[in-house]
Structure formats: structure tokens, C-alpha cells
Amino acid sequence: MATCEADGVLPGGFFATTNLPSYVKGEDGAWRMPREPRMDGCLVRSSDGGWWVREGRRVRKGDAVVVGTAEDGSEGVFVHAHGFADASEIGGDFHFMSSQVSREKPIDYAQIARLLVAERRREGYIVWVTGPALVHSRARDNLVWFIRHGFVQALLAGNAVAVHDIEAAVVGTTLGMTSHGTPTEGGHAAHMRAINEVRRSGSIATAVRDGLIKDGIMHACVIEEVPFVLGGSIRDDGPLPDVYTDAVMAQDAMRAHTVKATMAVMVATALHSIAVGNMLPAYYEDAERGIVELPTICVDASEFLVSKLKDRGTHQAIGVVTNAQDFMSILRATVEQEMT
């Protein structure tokens, strides 16, 4: 244990957290799990003898922080690395098709559908993370369906998702491209006009209520009262009035949802998937079932993103190599079947 000497600065040997189930030994000798787990955080002592996982920037002068590097309990922190290892490993040592993520492997939509339906039944908290390709590819309707039917408890995205969704609602194009994939005359300005209209309204919710936005993802979120966080980026046009332009505030707003998550679905976004993966624990505590793995689905057109996500520590991610349009379309059909 050591004390922070300045706001936002940790003691040299601070213990760096992972996203795996961890236990910290208290002064009373008891092992407790820290609250609000995530990787790349530190362990700050709470006034009640427990621990919070906190980002380094959030510590304050005088905070007591756990020090050490051992993860085997010898220095007071035990990381349960193999908690979710697959017990059913097959014998033998020479195998084909043993890669983890590949376009050559079948996608088990039925399994993903069962997870979603089970989460909804037990009133879980499903966090969706999406990129603009979902909107360009016209998978909007299917995401709206999931929002309307109670499968989305929070939507984490960026300015572009909302901009192109609203452009589609207002003008009918995305980045000036029709739903048949062809550019339109003067279409390069369409998203700028959509942004400008929402800026005039003051917010997305106002624009929905005023009748400017009549359908789509943002419309469904407003109507169904599904919270959304639009994290800003340097690539943003506009941005829309609802966007958190400050990355640190955006992270805090996103984390308010990831600490509640019982499942995560990430579709076609490198930036947001890795951002959410960083703050998402690999597990959560369920009243009935105890410590359970947090199902994390990561969909992208190439194997690279899923490998990158795993390379950044989100080892629990199940990779789906396909495009956003097809994934959303088949997943919805499979969930509809599972519901009947």
C-alpha cells in the first residue's frame, strides 16, 4: 500500500489491474473483489475497507493505492486467470482449424441468439457498440428492431453513427450514398445539412420530438428511452450537440454503462470496440450464478480487429468475421425464431 502524493499521479509500484476476476487481501486478512473492475486501472482503498478499481487520472492526493506486481496472491492480490478456461479441451496435439478467429469458421447465430434472449429474460444489461458501417450498409432497421424489443440497454457509439442515421432519416442517404450504394448529386453535403438541422434543434431528442427525425436508431433510442453515449473524435464533422467532445468525459459516461453490463455486442468499429474492451471486465457477479463470464461478441469484416482486441486483453471476445448488414439481418431472424 502506498499513498498518492498528487492528484492523478500514482505511487511508482502501483498494482495494474486486469479484466479477470481478482481478489485483494484486506487488513483483516479477508479477500475481497474490488468494485467496478476493468483492466489498466489501479486499486484504491475505500473507506469501508474494500477497493475500487480506478483510472490513474482519477486518484486524488492522499488516496491509498495497492502496490505490487505479483498476481498469485503473494503480494496481496490474486488474479484468477483460468476461471473460465474450457474444461473440455480435446486430446492429441496435431489439429487443423485450431485458429481462434477465421472467416472459414461457422458463425453460431443460434448461440448468440440464445444468449440475447436469456439476458432479456433475466433482465440483464446488454451494451451495444456500433460503427458507421452498420448505418451505411442499411442495417438500421434491424438495430431499431433490437432496441424496440428490449435487447439494447445502452448504445455506445460515435458522432458518425448518429450523423448518418439522421442523414438517412432526413435525406435518405448516408454520406450522400443511396441505399443501393450509388452517390447522389450534391450528396457530399447531405450529412452536413443533417448535422446543421440538429444543431438548430439543440439536441437529438428535441429533433425527434419536433418531427425532424422520424425513424432510425437515434429515434428509437429517444422513444424507447434507451440511453446512448456518443463519444467524440477528431474525425467528427459537426459534431452533433449530444456528442461528448471531451474524451475523458466520454469515457466516464461509457463506463457508467460498462460497470452494469452483463453482455456486450460490438459491431463494425475498431475505435469504439477497443475503447469499450479496455473498460469492460471479462466477468460479472450474478446474484444466482455467482461469477460468470461476460459474453462479448465482436463483429468485423476482417480477422484483424478481433485479434487486435484480444491483443489488448479482451481475451473473452468471440469473433464473428462478416459484415454488419448480414450479421444484423441473420441475428434478428434467429432471435425472432428463438423467441417463438
Add this chain to the structure above:
Amino acid sequence: MATCEADGVLPGGFFATTNLPSYVKGEDGAWRMPREPRMDGCLVRSSDGGWWVREGRRVRKGDAVVVGTAEDGSEGVFVHAHGFADASEIGGDFHFMSSQVSREKPIDYAQIARLLVAERRREGYIVWVTGPALVHSRARDNLVWFIRHGFVQALLAGNAVAVHDIEAAVVGTTLGMTSHGTPTEGGHAAHMRAINEVRRSGSIATAVRDGLIKDGIMHACVIEEVPFVLGGSIRDDGPLPDVYTDAVMAQDAMRAHTVKATMAVMVATALHSIAVGNMLPAYYEDAERGIVELPTICVDASEFLVSKLKDRGTHQAIGVVTNAQDFMSILRATVEQEMT
């Protein structure tokens, strides 16, 4: 015009064909389209005053071959390069989303479904070209459905497609991987055992009739009498008895189908898509509609293959960037809807 001085050797200045509509001027001054068009061929005079497009290896000593390089008719050959150019090009010069192939563009399944249904109605000749990823990803059932419902007039593939399809029929795995994507104990031998059983039977058709192969793609081809060509490659295990191990004979067998094609669907194979693209004209002559473009759909998980296909001259290809499993599943559902 010049004369071949040896079998399989062309005169120096031979005219090299493209896959575009072309007209050759005869001695009578009339312009005729050569028969059996393809790119990378030469023009051999026929005894009836017309012309055949032939591969250089197929010319014989004494054959008369067109010489020249001009494609504007000035040397006797006119290539109608802009016959299918899009008349509806949009104005303006600065556009977003003007790339030809991108995972960010919507896939128009309804259009592809309409093409397939229309071809079936007018008794067209739809050639399917597939790679083993289609089998690994468990899209077998959907391809079987297309075969059974009259949407497949010829199947061009390689040894691996048949091997893994038969492995799935006999053992239930593909390359030892279950339909859930996990390897099985001893599974690395499963495809070798499947090959061996068919070799014992003597042919795929015999193995179907003997009850060894009870379902799947090859089974459907045999039962529905859909011709298939399995082109051999240096990567083949076995191979199966039906495989053309000689590449030149395989090309001739494939071309017997491409000269009849009125539509082509290529799924998840670089080698076979480019091979078929090489021998496939960009158009065909229809009794009622005259010269029409030959619809060519090319499906792959990355933009690269479609760009490569276009770089090899198959400019008419419509690229679909997704995986084989999802493509087949959605296309079937869309065609079923279109049929009702």
C-alpha cells in the same frame, strides 16, 4: 491474317481478344461476332467464313489467325468497349463513397435474387463457382437448396469443396472441425478417410448410389443431374477420382460450361473465380434481348479478391464483401421471398 507455322504457336502479331463484344471484318466486308468469346484468346478463321476464339495452345499448324492490335476497327477488329457503360452517371465531380467495392456499401440481395429468378424463368444457364470456405462455414444446405430448385446449371469447383462436403456427409466434420467450429480428436485424418472411401467406390456418383454419401452438395448434383467440374490443383489431397488432375483438360471442361453461361455466381474462391473470370465473356447473345451483359456476382470476405478479378479484366463483376455462410443464407431467404 497470318498462318500458324506449328501446333500451339501463334504468328507474332496475333490479335489478343478481350471479353467485350467484338466484331471481325470478313473477306466479304461483313462484320461478324466470333463464337465462344473469352479474353486472352486469338481469332481463328472457321471454314464457314466466321471466327472462333481459341486459346493459343489449341491452334494447329495451318490455321488462319487474325493479326493486329487496333481495337477500333481500323485493322479489321472492332471492340465495343462502352457497350454496357452506365448511362445514368451523376453530375458533379466531388463525391463521397465512389469506390466500386467496399464492405461499407449495402449489398442489394433483392437485385441478385431477381436476377436468379429471372434466369430460371427464361431457362438461362447459371454457373456457380465455389470455394471450400462455403463448406467449412456450413452453407452446404443452402447451396443444396439452390441445386434442388433449379438455380444451378453447372458447378465449377475444386477437389477441396467435394472432399469437405463428403467429409461432412460421412463423418460430420470439415477438416476435422465440427459445425460449431471446434477441432475433434483425430480429426486431422477425417478428410483423408473420406477421400479413401470414395476412391474405393470408384467415383462420387457410385458413392452416392452405394449410399456412402447421403446428403450435401455433391449428393444433390448427382441426384439432380447437375454437371460439375472439379479442377485439380497442387494443393489437393487425394484427389477424388472425379477430379481433372490436368489443368488444361480441366480448363476445357470448365469452358464447355462458360460458353453457355448467362449468369455466374462466384463464392469464396480466389483461384476458381479468376480462372472462370478469364474464360467468361462479359456478355452473351440472347434470342430476344440481343447482346446483354452477363451478370457476374463475386463474393469474398475482402475487397481484394474483387479488385484482383477486375484487375484481370472481369470488369463486369459485382462485388459482395461478406462471408460465404451469411451470403448463402440471406440470398436463399431473399430468393424464397421473390419466388412467392
Add this chain to the structure above:
Amino acid sequence: MATCEADGVLPGGFFATTNLPSYVKGEDGAWRMPREPRMDGCLVRSSDGGWWVREGRRVRKGDAVVVGTAEDGSEGVFVHAHGFADASEIGGDFHFMSSQVSREKPIDYAQIARLLVAERRREGYIVWVTGPALVHSRARDNLVWFIRHGFVQALLAGNAVAVHDIEAAVVGTTLGMTSHGTPTEGGHAAHMRAINEVRRSGSIATAVRDGLIKDGIMHACVIEEVPFVLGGSIRDDGPLPDVYTDAVMAQDAMRAHTVKATMAVMVATALHSIAVGNMLPAYYEDAERGIVELPTICVDASEFLVSKLKDRGTHQAIGVVTNAQDFMSILRATVEQEMT
């Protein structure tokens, strides 16, 4: 012309700018080029009768803004779309290898090297945009060489580039990975410790002066007084004290450099390349040579990023499909040769 009725809200029919050379007709009938051009902006009248290109969020109530959509001069704005079209287009219509970006095409390092050397000689302003793969792949030394030799006038990057560069300087790893590509024990905390040390120092420049950071990219920027902008993102750990966490402020800081740019080199970053592409004109005005195209090199491991960049309007980008390590290594060797 119309007047803005509120801060940050444009009149409905505002003219949306492109990155191409444009001319606006003034009340005196004269055509003037607007200052600080970029795409996705509007045209705000300046007090001296000229025009500024401004982001919509930056307009103020009462500003006069150009309205219209025509780009042919008929409504007062002329966009010179074909200013840089290639005069030497080849004849004929059937070609192989006509794609714009492909790993199968040769990379002309000599041409890029000549551009860099020429820019340095005429004291141009070369903006570099880089992603963390450049650091992971150990191309740090080569970028340092370019900084030291006057080829870098501004570095636009994100938190991760600086974090991993400093992690390499302080600990010797990047994300805990050695320069041979293997993870190290406890390495997952290495970048967090590096961030913490810089936060203790207060800034990167202080950490360099204090001797904490002894080599690498950030060290070279500080020593050589090359300005850098670190744009924050929701994916950031830390972040480092120098990072602009607000996306809008980061954009403004970046744009202060893009308006001066005479060349841009983008290496291995989707987010930053597209962000800079958005604000980078396709041309600049040179005292001697007049309006010249702004050379823009975009390097990525896949064709997709370059296509995406072009799909977002940065049509002038020259795509290089390779990895960051190899690009930097060969480019440096070629520039060294060109300099002798």
C-alpha cells in the same frame, strides 16, 4: 448569401465546401479563392471582401455565409474539379491492373523520396500523421531520423503513439512486447507506468528535460522543436498530460498545421488519416508554381484504408499497401540515397 441566426448554426441552403480549388464571386464581380480551404466547411464573408472556409460550429450569429449547391459558377461558386486530372491517360478500353490501390502494384519509393527532398529544399511544410503500429513495429528510429534531418514540420498523432514511444524509451517494450515481438512478464502494466511517470513530470517536454525520456520520437520532437499535436480519443489510457482531450480543440490544433501543409505523409492510422484528410485541401498555392496539388501519401497494411480515405473525399491520396516498419526503413534508405 444568407445570415447566421445563431452561433454554430448555418442558414439552410449553405454551400458546402470541397477540398478542390474553388473560386467565389464577390460583389465587385471578382472571383477569389477562399482562405484556409477544407472540405465539409462553409464560406464565411470576411470584412475585407474575401472568404474564409469555416467549420459550421465556428460561425457566429450575424456572419454572412454563401448559399447554393451549384459547383459550376452559376450560383457564384466555381469548383475546379479537374484541375489535376492526368493529361496522359492511355488509349484503349480494356486493361489489366487498372485498380488504383493494390498490394500487387509496385511502390515507387524513389518518387516519394524525391518529393520529400524537394519539399525540404524549398522549405515546405511536411505534416506527418502516424499510428501506434509504427511504434510497435520498431520504426521509431527511422521516424527520429526524419525529424532530425528536417523532413518533419509537424507531427499529428494520438496518445498511443506517444505512450508506446515513451514506454519503449523508459522500459524498452511497447504494450509489454519486446522488440522481438514477445510479451514480457508483468508487461501489461508497462505502458501504465510510463504514463504515470510523465504525469508526475507534468509534460512530455519536462520529462525529456528531466532525463526520464532519453530517446525516441517525442524526445526528437522536443529537442528539434518540431510541434506535435496529440489528439485524444475514447480509447486512451492515461492520457498523457500533453493530449488534447477535447476533440474540437484537437481539431483546431491540427488544422493550424494543415492550413500550412505542402505535403502530408500518413502512416498506419485509420482514425488520424481520415481526420487529417477531412481538413486537408487537395492543393495549395505556391509563390512560384501557382496552384499545385498537395502530395498526400497514405500507408496502410490493407487496401481498405486508402479506399476509405478516397471514399471520404481525399481523392489525391497515393496509396501504399505495406506495413509501417518496412515503409519507414526503405523510405529512409531511399531518401539518404537521394540526398547524396
Add this chain to the structure above:
Amino acid sequence: MATCEADGVLPGGFFATTNLPSYVKGEDGAWRMPREPRMDGCLVRSSDGGWWVREGRRVRKGDAVVVGTAEDGSEGVFVHAHGFADASEIGGDFHFMSSQVSREKPIDYAQIARLLVAERRREGYIVWVTGPALVHSRARDNLVWFIRHGFVQALLAGNAVAVHDIEAAVVGTTLGMTSHGTPTEGGHAAHMRAINEVRRSGSIATAVRDGLIKDGIMHACVIEEVPFVLGGSIRDDGPLPDVYTDAVMAQDAMRAHTVKATMAVMVATALHSIAVGNMLPAYYEDAERGIVELPTICVDASEFLVSKLKDRGTHQAIGVVTNAQDFMSILRATVEQEMT
């Protein structure tokens, strides 16, 4: 043990080989390694009491073949699966950057260069496997350098590599594309003309001796007497007279080299890399050093190929994610340095 009842047909329970070191128990109780190991073969008893690994198609009626599936020695075959496992695995369980193949990982050219130089010194047998991208990207000169300096003992490739190399030698283009990456007028016929000239000559060697082919890869192979195998495929134009059009004969010709291999370098070819991977053992027996791992370098522009190669059992492959041009250029420079 069981007996083959027909040519090319194995007994039902045949043992399927892997590419790992294996030992078979003889009637005298001694364990022997089979000769000419490869995966996907069977074990045929030799007249001297030893064993050959043979493809199923090569067995003859009456041959005695090992049966069984156990790889732990209990049924007479022991597969030494962990012979080359890395002894230096790091501790802990949560790591970043633990993927095996990624464009984000540094390429260790010095290590590859040391392997090549060491093989040359001990007179090893380095097999190169290359695709046409190497030629399109103008890495020809560098491969020629490796051939001239004794680093290539065999070249395994396809028709296209030779065609484009010869097109470059004769016409200066590849598929009609100049070394600057632009198409040429009438260029689509250039490779057809090159093929025709070699067909007229009768063989590549004759065309070299006749002065038609003056430089390049094939020229260097002929002059330096480096054996090459050109395996035919259904995609081939021509083909050249030297091409093995029969896939089974091509495999046999390739295997004559892989059984001698002490190192393999595969550059930019999916088809040939997987074909050679199938027949390449993961080890070889060295007079001095005993059983050693066979260094296998696999270079491709995407992670996918290397993963696919591993998914087909070539687990020993070291993946290099870059393009052919840059790989060859840097490798040559590094080897030149290593040689001094």
C-alpha cells in the same frame, strides 16, 4: 498392419501421418522414423523393415500399411508433438500482444538473414515458394540476387511467376503494367505474346540460350542451374512449355525438393504456400544436430494466409505480414550486411 486391396486405396483404419517427428515400432521392437515424412500420408512398410510416408494414391495392391489412430505409441506409432515447444514461456496469464501473427508486430529481418546465411554455410537446401505479386511489385532483381548468391536450392512456383518474369524481360511490363504501376496501351496482350515466344522456342531454357530471355528470375535459374518446378493451375494462360499441367505430377516434382529441404521461404502465394506446407515436414534430421525444426518463413500482405497455413497444420510457420517488394528489398540488404 493391413494390406491394400487395390491400387490407390488404403485399408479402412489406416494411420494418417502428421508433419511432426514420428516413430513406428517394427516387428523387432525397434522404433524407427519413417522416411520422407509429410502430413496427410500413410505409412507403407519397406522391404528393409523401415517405413515410407506415402500419399494414398501411391500405394499399390499388396502394400502393407500401418493402421491405428493413437499417437501416443500405444498402437505402435508415437508422435513427438512437443518436440519444439518453446521452453522459455513467460509467467503470468494476462498479456497484451500475445497473438501469433500481426502486422503490429516487429519483423525480425536479422534473424531470418542469420538463418539464410547459416543454411548457405552448412550447405543446406533452401526451398523458395513464390507468387506473381513478387514479380508485379518488381522484387525480381532481389530474388535474382538470392539465386546468384547461392541462397536458392529450388524454386517452386506457378505458370504466372514465370510468365510475368519473362514478360518483364521481353516487353518490360507485367500484365501490361509498367514498373511505375500504370497500364500501357495494348498491354493486356503482352503476357500472351511472351508466352507465345517461349512456346515457339520450345522451353524456357532454350529461350534463355537463344537470347530471347535476357534477365530475371527464370534466366537466373537457368544460368545458375537452380532447379525450378512450375505447377500448373486452372488459372493459367498458355501455359509455358515447362509447366507441369498435371497436378499429381507437379506434386511429385515438388516433393522431390521438399524431402531435401532444410529451410523454406514462402512469399505472396496462398495456393503454393499451402501446397508446399502440406508436403513439408516440420523438422529434418541433421547429421550433427539431430532432429531440428525446419525454419519456415511465410510472407503475405494479410494475417489471413499465415493463419490459414497454420490451420492446415503447418504450425511451425513464422508469419511476416508485409508486401513482397518490401520484404525482398529489406531481406537482401540485411543478408548483405550479415555476410560482411
